[in-house]
Structures are given as C-alpha cells and as structure tokens.
Amino acid sequence: MNLTNNLKHSTANCIQQLYGVQIQPAQVLVNATNPEFEGDYTVVLFAFVKQLGKSPEILGNELGAAMVAEMKGLITQFNIVKGFLNFSISNDFWFEYIKNANPENLLPSNNHPKKIMVEYSSPNTNKPLHLGHLRNNFLGWSIAEILKLQGNEVVKTCIVNDRGIHICKSMIAWQLFANGATPADTKQKGDHFVGDYYVKYNDAYKAQVAELVAGGMTQALAEKEAPIQKGAQEMLLKWEQGDAETLDLWKRMNSWVYEGFDATYQKIGSDFVKTYYESNTYLLGKELVEQGLTKKVFYQKEDGSVWIDLTGDGLDEKIVRRKDGTSVYITQDIGLAEVKQKEFNTDVSIYVVGDEQNYHFKVLKLICQKLQLPAADGIYQLSYGMVELPTGKMKSREGTVVDADDLVDEMINISKEKTASLGKVSDFTPAQLSELYNTIGLGALKFFLLRVDPKKKMIFNPEESIDFHGFTGPFIQYTHARIKSILRKTGTDINLSLNELLPLEKALAIELSNFPAVINEAAETLDPSKVAIYTFNLAKLFNSFYAELSIANADSEEKKNLRIQLGILTAATLHKGMRALGIDVPEQM
C-alpha cells in the first residue's frame, strides 16, 4: 500500500473513531500539497464538513491530531488552511523509502490478476499502414505492456481484413496493368506494391466513369457501369465461389502484403500471439444468428432479413443478416468474439479501434450479451481519436495520407542528423549508431502519439510535431543516458546511512514512489498517456535536481551515496516507464 492510500484509510479510520461516521477510504481526496504551503500531502476536508456538522477548522484540528497520533513517526505535523489539512511526512520515512526501494522491482502488487486479450492493429490488405495505424499499434502494444506490468496475463491478437471488394480492386488492377510484375522485380515493399495497384484501380475507375459520362451516360449509371468496377465485382463473386485462379492470385498478392507488414511490424515493435484472418472468420457468425432466432433475440422481416431491436436500449434496429442470406460486418464480429473466447478464455477482451466505431462496438457488446455469449461482458473497446493533419483529415484520394514507413524512416533520419551534430557518440560502432538512431527516432514518434489521451483526436503537423526537446521521448532518453553516464563514473556500490533530505531530494523520492500508482491508473483507464506524462515529469524533476546538486562532488560521502541511489532509482523508473510505452532508453546518446 502506498502512502496516499495509507492516508485515505487513516482518515476514514479516525473519522470513524472520532465521530462514529462510516466513510469509504476511496471517498477521501488526498493530493500532493501545493508547493506554496507547508506539507507533503493534503486531505481535502470540505466533503465531510457538512456531513459531520463541524467547521473545517475544528474538524481539521481534531482529525489532524488523531491522525498524527495514529501514524506516529510517519506524520510529523499538520496545518490547516481553509478546508485543506496538510501533513508533513517525516524525513526518516522518505529516507527509508529511498534506501529500501528496489530498482528491479518497482511495480504494483496485484492480488487479482486477469487474463486479458488486446486486439490491435487490424490492417486491410489493400493498403500500406499509415499514421492512424501507428497510433493504433503503439496504443495496443503499450496498453498490453501496462496491463502486464500490473500483473495480468496478456494475449495480443490481430484481425486482418483480407477479403472483400477492396482487395479485389487491387487484384484486378494488377491483372490489367502489372504485366506480371512482382515486388521483387520492382524492389518495392510488398504492401506498397499492392497499395499502388489499389490507387491505379481508382485512377482507371475515375477515367472510365468520365469517359462514359462524356459519351452521354448519367454520372450515377456510369459509376455502376465502369468496366473495371464490374470486373472487381465479378472477381469478388469468383472468390466467394472458390475459383482456383482467383484464390491463387489473392493468396499471392496477400503474401506480398504480409511480407511488407511484417517488416513494418518488426521495425515498430508490434507483435501478436495470434493473427486471425477475416477470410477464415467471416462465416462464423451465421450459426449464432440461427441460435439468436431460436432464442427470439433476433426476428425476421417479411423479406427474410434478420434484425435485432435495440430501441429498448436507446439504440436502433440493426440488421444482422441480409435478405440474400449473407452476413454483415457485425455478424462476423459476433462470430469472432465467440471463437476468440473459446480459444483463449479471457476475462477481458480489449479491442483497440478508432472512435468512428464506437456505435458499432456498443451494438456488438449488447448483441453478445443478449445472446448470452461468454465473451459478452468482457468486451471493451479502447476507443481512440483520429490523427488529423493541420489541413484536416487524411484522405487517400487527395494524397494527404502520411505513410507509416515513410514517417518512421524520416524520424530515424532526423535523429541521425541531430545526433551527428551533437557529436557525443564518436566511440560507437556503425551497428551501435544505427541502433541508436532507431531508438531515438522511434522513441520520438511513439512518445508523440502516446502522450495524448487516447480518446481525443490529435493533430499531427509533419513540420512542427517532430521535436527532440521538451515534452518528448528523446528528452527522457537523454535524461536516462545522462544518469547512466554519471553512474558509470561514480560507480554504484554504495552504503546508505541516514541523511537529512534537501527539498529536491525529497521531491524526487516522492515522485519515484508514485510509479506503481501511475501504472495502476494507466491500466485501469487504459491510458498510456498517464505513463508518458509521469516519465516526463520525473525526468524534468531529475534534471532540476541535477542542475542544482552535484552527485559526484557532493559535500559528503553520505550525500553522494544518497544521490547515487536516487540516480539508480530514477534511471530504473524511466527505463520501466518508457518500456511500457514501447520505447527503449539508451545508455549513451
């Protein structure tokens, strides 16, 4: 239990003893004391003033005295300002904390570990990954890592949308325009190669429509009649009928795409325990639709289509099977939820999916609940906002998509230039340099996308967003490298003896002690930005400490050892925190 929780329990306890009133510890608000007042932690009393019929002054005095008595040796004194009860924590407590903290074990304890699935990435096979996918991948990976740090068992999965009309568009364009070319021939990454044919399809389609319109056809009709469009539809039909030639081409082109994806995933550090393919799962919901009809969860309309009425839950009616018997998007998801549950039997299943699908997931969970599927209650969408450009949304048709591979490469290049201009790593081998550029470039990118509350849409400005100063990954990486550099010089073989703590030393100890609570909070709210903000604040605090107080040349051996220990703990915490974001921290930079 951390100190904040201790204070909450003690507050509840003392109120119970003094006034016989029951209060839940969770109701007690404990904050860090505002720096302009004396104290370390503050209990906010206003909430209890009315309930207990006491003025804040009297309540504060009685409660403060009782808590000092109860937590003797821990709390040294208290003061009251309006309704704020400020407690000072003893120097010895913080010293003991610093002395006993184990840099190898900084994590929260968890008595109720869960088995949690995190599904993320979810690409289409007709286009390469873009900036939006990067946010998804980084979020998914990070939240999985944070949940692991909290002590849970995590299964990372991916669903690949590998079928449908959009894939057929790439396929027909390839047949028409490629002359049998392959990614190997053109020395192109497979996903980009296939994506280019998707673009070529759209160009050809537009040209054909324009031609038909010029020949006197209406726009609407032309859009239906364009030969390439008809070709794609025929191809989809052949695919569904299992036509061997079509399937061969489909497999061949998808394998190119997967090769490209794998390269990107490896570069950005995404991995999966299991990858599902929609081509294998898209029929799975059908059985459940039949069951739902029997259970009268669904009903059939006169035209034969199958629906569910969710108006009682504040939503609409939703179709789950078309009149021609084909399943819709949500039917597939119901089937997949069931399959995943059978395979992994998880307590919770988190889907990392953009907020444009909020409604879809609300419906999905409701339907699963009404069907009484075991997976139902565990379904949770980690909904994240769009990444927009200063000019607005990314639009592939207008060529304003920021390509994931391009962006990653650019970040690495910038980190290379920046590192070279500082000239601090002249002793690195070429391989070490290359690794360092990757670490810094990806660190900057990941941190940039993860430092914002996932729920909010964010703006990415290609010119201005790339920064290596201030609230960035490289700032924290630099702080870590700097600590490591100092520790290499001072050594880390130390013996700690009791010290009076200076304000900056104490502030660092307090900040360090918050780490487990931050991990818990990030895990509970599925919000890696909490970890990003925390690591930044810790690094900033250490940099102030560093500028103010010398470690290697401290006034006394005791001080030196104390500060070395603070350095060890800070470095370890930054390392753990950044790893939770999928970011490495270099030993030197």
Added chain:
RNA sequence: GGUCCCGUAGUUCAAUGGAUAGAACGGAUGUUUCCUAAACAUUAAAUGCAGGUUCGAUUCCUGCCGGGACCA
C-alpha cells in the same frame, strides 16, 4: 432527422468538483573553468457564449455558437 464526442495561452497538450488553471514548442532574458546544455533558471500569454447546481465549476446540468463522428 436521431445518437454520441470535442471547444483551455500564438500552437500542441495537462488538470479524479478543490488552494493562484499546469507543461512543452514558439517569443523575451539569462546559465558551460565543475558529474552529458537533446539541459537548467527567469518572464509574457488561455478555460467559446449565457444561465443553473455547489462552500467551491475547465470539470456536473440546460440553452446557444463552433468543430467532428456515427446511425438511417
């Protein structure tokens, strides 16, 4: 038409109903005989509008204005 989300310094982001709304970038000014200046210190600058609830509202409620998403 219905449902949902979002409006905070010039810009990008913070702030479980709590003390004088924090950071970063950009702007201004300083700090390098001493442990990594990708750093540190000082400084100017913001809650869309109008009501309401509350001891206290960026946060909750209502209306309006502006931006976005989804469902037909």
